[in-house]
């Protein structure tokens with residue numbers, strides 16, 4: 001373990017806890033640095049979800065990631081939701097807890113999506129005030145994650161990195177830095193991912209997410225399926241080289257592979273993380289260039305080629321069943337044995 | 338209203354639109370004011386990505402929770418049913434687990450639906466399963482406690498049923514039908530009406546099961562669920578199922594043993 005970031009320890013490289021792996025994990029208790037759970041899947045009264053969580057907690061360090069807070073919505077966050085979340089925090093005792101820079105509901109309608117916020121002063125003010133209160137209420141370090149977005153608002157007044165960095169600093173919270181989401185949004189909107197990485201408060205990055213996605217030509221959808229592609233690992237390497245040893249997690253939520261494959265992806269990330277820490281040291285000693293060379297990033301900014309050739313792989317079609325946040329919830333029809 | 342809230346109210350309305358947004362000139366114009374678009378997608382096409390996902394996400398969540406209902410009515414009617422459901426019952430809970438919580442009343446209101454009573458029974462059954470799946474756990478009945486209850490105390494004792502148990506009287510044998518549909522019998526025939534007393538419960542191993550019981554046992558379980566002490570519960574059961582008066586009288590001791598073993602009874606509360 002290295003230095004704590006905002007009091008959050010370096011837990012290493014972990015993976016998301018997903019229903020299809022429960023049996024394997026509980027039977028074999030494989031070595032895993034840490035698991036991330038989707039809080040909402042365990043904000044229930046009892047039954048299999050709670051039973052499985054308690055068994056996992058016997059062996060592993062677990063942190064919490066939420067998808068339903070909707071911190072930037074037109075209404076204040078739901079108190080009943082926050083109370084349930086707090087009860088789960090008391091059970092899990094995570095080293096930190098995260099959700100997203102987004103909104104989920106309006107007019108009493110919950111869209112169950114991570115809807116983008118416009119990058120405005122008004123939104124900063126609203127999110128900062130709520131984030132402070134939530135962090136106090138939960139009694140644990142709170143972090144917000146940059147999302148993958150598919151639209152841009154005419155009302156935005158600043159780039160995304162400025163928006164998230166200012167909120168993190170003003171609210172004194174952490175950043176959950178999803179480098180796949182940076183890639184997806186950079187592709188969708190044509191910005192320079194390196195500028196994103198350079199211009200956020202690095203000491204506030206408490207965790208990194210890595211995931212696969214689906215390129216449909218006109219845009220990329222953040223499906224959390226498939227391997228992490230090389231350009232995303234490039235952004236990851238650069239983030240570590242600038243920010244240091246940030247705990248990292250592989251998210252894989254659709255077409256979930258065998259557990260061994262997921263662990264292999266985590267091992268790959270671990271190797272890249274080690275290399276990136278060496279790069280950081282070499283840069284500090286003036287022995288390495290401070291600017292990485294990313295031909296793919298130039299192509300993104302120049303908006304060409306506007307299809308998946310950029311990544312050497314094409315996925316056609318749309319995302320059946322909606323894009324996934326945290327994989328299937330454990331229900332009567334998806335439950336583990 | 339602030340600018341942000343105004344934008345969000347617009348989005349919440351537009352993303353729930355059933356038809357492709359580009360077909361609506363008014364929305365297309367509004368989108369141009371609110372969204373930038375880019376060199377690959379027009380503003381309205383950017384919003385369309387989220388609209389499409391709204392429907393995919395919610396219809397697939399309902400399909401996951403109602404495999405029996407969708408199996409009974411077939412794809413065409415199922416699509417119409419969920420479209421109408423999501424239009425008249427917008428998702429209002431933070432958890433998708435609650436998405437189908439008004440399906441029974443919706444099915445009741447769909448006059449066009451074939452086999453409607455069967456569908457109502459199926460919807461009630463499947464919503465019960467969703468509720469039971471993550472209902473509160475209760476420690477099992479302590480056999481020592483049973484032995485220590487004095488004879489006289491039984492008369493007023495409260496029999497506590499498992500919080501993960503539901504009693505459902507149906508007009509069609511839907512539990513059996515659902516099991517067959519889920520085992521892949523796509524062509525499982527629509528059964529004849531045949532009323533059943535179903536006890537749905539979560540076992541000690543946390544999987545869901547159903548049992549069919551007689552009128553007397555069912556009436557007794559209902560009385561216990563309603564909080565009646567043992568003796569008044571038996572009296573009400575006999576009243577409601579007079580033809581089974583004898584069965585209640587003779588069966589109650591054996592039933593209790595069985596129900597304790599199955600985990601239906603989790604405690605006896607002696608006042």
Ligand SMILES: [Fe+2]
Nearest residue numbers: 145178209251
């Ligand atoms: Fe993420």
